[in-house]
Amino acid sequence: MSTRIAFLKGHGTENDFVIVPDPENALDLSPAAVAALCDRRAGIGGDGVLHVVRSAAHPEARDMAGEAEWFMDYRNSDGSIAEMCGNGVRVFARYLQHAGHVGEGDLAIATRGGVKRVHIDKAASLGTQGDITVGMGRASLPEGEVTVTVGERSWPARNVNMGNPHAVAFVADLDHAGNLYGAPPVSPAGAYPDGVNVEFVADRAPRHVAMRVHERGSGETRSCGTGACAVAVATARRDGADPAVTGLPATYIVDVPGGRLVITERPDGEIEMTGPAVIVAEGEIDAVWLANQLG
Numbered sequence: 001m002s003t004r005i006a007f008l009k010g011h012g013t014e015n016d017f018v019i020v021p022d023p024e025n026a027l028d029l030s031p032a033a034v035a036a037l038c039d040r041r042a043g044i045g046g047d048g049v050l051h052v053v054r055s056a057a058h059p060e061a062r063d064m065a066g067e068a069e070w071f072m073d074y075r076n077s078d079g080s081i082a083e084m085c086g087n088g089v090r091v092f093a094r095y096l097q098h099a100g101h102v103g104e105g106d107l108a109i110a111t112r113g114g115v116k117r118v119h120i121d122k123a124a125s126l127g128t129q130g131d132i133t134v135g136m137g138r139a140s141l142p143e144g145e146v147t148v149t150v151g152e153r154s155w156p157a158r159n160v161n162m163g164n165p166h167a168v169a170f171v172a173d174l175d176h177a178g179n180l181y182g183a184p185p186v187s188p189a190g191a192y193p194d195g196v197n198v199e200f201v202a203d204r205a206p207r208h209v210a211m212r213v214h215e216r217g218s219g220e221t222r223s224c225g226t227g228a229c230a231v232a233v234a235t236a237r238r239d240g241a242d243p244a245v246t247g248l249p250a251t252y253i254v255d256v257p258g259g260r261l262v263i264t265e266r267p268d269g270e271i272e273m274t275g276p277a278v279i280v281a282e283g284e285i286d287a288v289w290l291a292n293q294l295g
């Protein structure tokens with residue numbers, strides 16, 4: 001076994017990831033190994049790990065291999081498994097382009113949330129990279145009242161599911177979200193048995209909002225793609241806009257601490273997210289070091 005394992009580092013609106021290419025699914029990335037890699041002091045550092053595997057080589061993705069060659073085996077920074085990560089899909093696509101597996105244009109990526117359709121824009125000019133658009137699927141809006149609490153403040157929240165669960169609360173000031181080191185309490189207690197991503201949203205202009213997010217398993221992150229989609233849908237409904245009813249797409253600008261995303265909900269319910277994705281470094285993990293983290 002090699003004592004070196006290739007990795008790359010990338011981010012999408014500063015939601016950052018350790019990318020581990022492993023086409024044949026030969027690496028055992030245990031929760032402890034993922035947590036060690038994502039440690040910002042003792043490891044490489046990241047909000048999560050993008051484990052790059054051919055769909056045919058992964059038991060959770062083999063049934064998608066006919067549609068998508070590559071599977072995004074995504075892990076949160078604490079080692080837990082996540083259904084989807086919107087910013088992660090964009091960075092995953094950028095890696096595939098960087099590695100020469102795909103070019104500009106359309107491709108499909110398998111995830112635990114299903115096959116995602118992706119478009120890599122042509123570079124606007126020499127030395128730049130085009131934005132990446134991801135088809136994020138449809139949102140569901142489960143019934144039932146949800147409340148989010150920070151300190152002595154509480155807000156009603158919109159329950160939105162983007163393949164993973166979100167509670168979207170509208171606030172007058174994003175500072176009201178507090179430090180977001182820990183998960184904000186959400187009630188009723190049984191609303192999200194597997195945990196929830198909590199978004200705090202403030203208006204900036206018509207169809208333009210800003211957000212902060214606590215991602216389950218990762219804490220506050222600089223960006224969350226599925227969260228931005230959930231925010232756009234919740235804001236549209238708050239504003240009385242429902243593309244399925246009007247027949248008109250609804251587009252929102254969503255500012256996150258790490259940049260800007262553009263979210264469009266189409267009349268057929270499909271949600272598209274457009275934003276940047278950047279590969280910033282590549283190198284090697286010492287396999288001996290990684291094995292020692294597991295003892």
